Amino acid sequence: MPSNIPITPSTLSVKDLPWQIDWNKGKCTLCGQCTAVCPVQAIELGVFRKRCINLSPGFATPPENTMQLYYGIRQKTDTAYSCVGCAVCNLVCPNGAISPCRSDETDKLVFHRDRGGLPRSRGGRRNVPGTVLDQIKFIRISMLTDPALDAGRHEFEIRTLLGRVLPPEENLKFIRQNGWIPPVREIYPLMIGGMSFGALSPNMWEGIQLGVAYLNEELGMPVRVCTGEGGCPPRLLRSRFLKYVILQIASGYFGWDEIIHALPEMKEDPCAIEIKYGQGAKPGDGGLLMWYKVNRLIAAIRGVPAGVSLPSPPTHQTQYSIEESVAKMIQSMSMAWGFRVPVYPKISGTSTALAVLNNLTRNPFAGGLGIDGEDGGTGAAYNVSMNHMGYPIASNIRDAYLGLVTAGMQNEIPLIAGGGIGKSGNIAANAAALIMLGASGIQIGKYIMQAAAGCLGSETDRCNICNIGRCPKGITSQDPRLYRRLDPQQVAQRVVDVFLAFDMELKKIIAPLGRSTSLPIGMSDALGINDYHISKRLSINYVV
């Protein structure tokens, strides 16, 4: 390097980046597909000059220098174009000549991802692999005095309730008196959590809806899907499939103009209304759809101009306090559907979750509480929010459940747990652990993207570019050139596969525990962990 090369503080070498492109000249066909497909243009055609020394046999003539050219791949070192490790280059390469390799030490890019004073934002989950849920074992195996049940042959009823369940005495009294009994939905305990139309591509959204409809109508599994904050396509609002959908309202109210106008034409009530107050991936921060993804279609559904970033405020602006907000919003939403639809808030995991829950126990219209733990995923958030903010779901759900038990209301307000369920691939085990800790239902989002559509994101900072709409798999992109890669029918098929496999795995967990007739909510005697402090914190068995 010449001593006077212009370098800036942010000048990095390839070695300083988190991913280094390993390109094999011998295998490369120079077809150019990798450079075309790279979502962040991290690689480009490189024209390399190379010195060749020609030796004649017996040194008949003195050695000669010639300069030759060859073509290949050059990795950019500009921080704006650094490789994200998605490996789509490898996917398209006919000869397997290229792939990204992770740096052998902490990259230097991390110190420079704030160009223009703007901190890094990204999609994905908290960059911490593994979860305490993975460590929980199911230890209460029915042996000797009682036979374990047969996951393959016995009758199972894997259902949960969404909505406010009255205490039995009151329920019977209201039946006698013809009083108002809150709406309750009997649904499958694994739900697809809120991922908005906008955050997801139209093909991904359509695939999920198709899969959910198939699960319901052909397989009799009452799986529900939440819209997230981004409205709902007008035709779906007016279709019979709306009953499989949980409509989400959040602080930006995106899409709600369309929804309200569709009310008189709805053939079915939605399954429920979720009021989003917080999200596990970015607690205390609002939703964010960056301008890259706000095309005309998204803008029309959300009722906004195209091409502008859509940050939802952290709180619902029309209210001053969570108590007021919860009470008023729940009541307004209940009223909009004639008190026929359960309405529940969703909050991010927080040490104040119990306060919210206590508030809900006194509100007869509250149909549940969703709690989204720190491991939740998102389409876009500041890196710092994702990595450092939030509360783990396991102890948050446990505290909330035990709080309900103390109040004697554990059957009345369903707790829905979300946030990193299945982040290591153990979805049924994670879900079963949360159910036995006290959750009535489980919400998954990122897992569906990974399992049903092949999302490449990982907890070690791979890809995670959902926010800029360049998803190489077309899952979180609004660019037709990208999302046409995703076939909605195939996504639907995978959604069905995921739920069927989950169902079998869940049975394989609960059958040996002797449970089949009802979901083992709060069956904490079945849980064990080999960490003493965690066992005490969660009030489960310590096993070594």
Place this chain on the structure above:
Amino acid sequence: MCRLFAITSDEPLSPMVAFEALDVMREGHDGSGVGLFLRDLGGPFEDMKDAPILSGIFTENGLKRLDTFMMNLGFMTKYKLPIKVSKTPPSGVPKRDIYLIRAYEYPEEWDGLSQPELYDRLVNIRLQLREMGKAEGDMMVFSFWPDVIMIKEIGEPLKVAQHLKLDRKDIKARVMMAQGRQNTNYAINLYACHPFFLQGFSTMTNGENTAFIPIRDYLQSRGIPGYTGYQSDSEVFTHILHYTLERLGLGIEAYKHIITPLQDEDIAVHPNAGLLQHLKQSCRRLIIDGPNCVIGCLPDHSLFMVQDRKKLRPGVVGGRPGRYAFSSEICGLDAAIPDRDKTLDFQPMHLDTAIVGPNRQEVAVCRQTSPLPLPH
């Protein structure tokens, strides 16, 4: 797996009938405990149907404390049934000071109390005694209720009966329930011994209750003082029965709808679909997951048997008008009522509740798919 036997008869019977029936089913119990519930008593108790009878096991010191406690409350002893045991109990049976069966006169100031108030007070006294006994380890109280005797002891049932000399004229009852226990808890505890009793309701169970912890948590959070104990996972069956009939005002036909509700497609075509759907949802935390056979007795002296949803436990009911028995095995029934029409023996299946009412004339079978009597 335990063995159960219950009998209801027009004529008062000796408890030995039940012990002999348990004895023929002895492969199914291991001497870890036996419990006997007697109701609709004969003998000297025939003429004191309203007097509450305290049943328990006491040390000398415990008895003194009991007497002081009861006297302070104003209870007077009305009748004592002395049980004299030999100094050396048979092997497997612990040595005890006093097996107490004692009828009391109510305190004068209790006159005119409403029945619910009276019943609540009786439960509170039993719970207080139980707490006192727990503190000092000198008393165990199984029931304190009119016309009910409860005997529990560790050991092989027939040996226990002989040790307590229960084959005597002054211990007779028209309704009896007995359980020979196969220990499924970690420690052998007499309070874990079936049958369990609360305010006139009693049940005993065969099998393990896999949903015990969530059910226990739910019952304990109902705010009802009697919903306590839970040394055995089977005690919840008694309390669910109490809850269903007393708190919800439903009939015994609804009990099975609470513990093992129908699946949704069956509810949809049931004549009481609306009610059942609500019961299934609001009583979801009381759903048991089996495998259990439950035999129980109601305050009106009816006996009943229900099975879990998968019908994984044995159970049979049979007899003749005037005498019916419920048994884990047919050999138990044969031992107790050999002169019955065996073709009428009935083994309740996953939808059935078999009930023998207080008149002891027939086995009524209520299927879960049949219409329910309306809540009263």
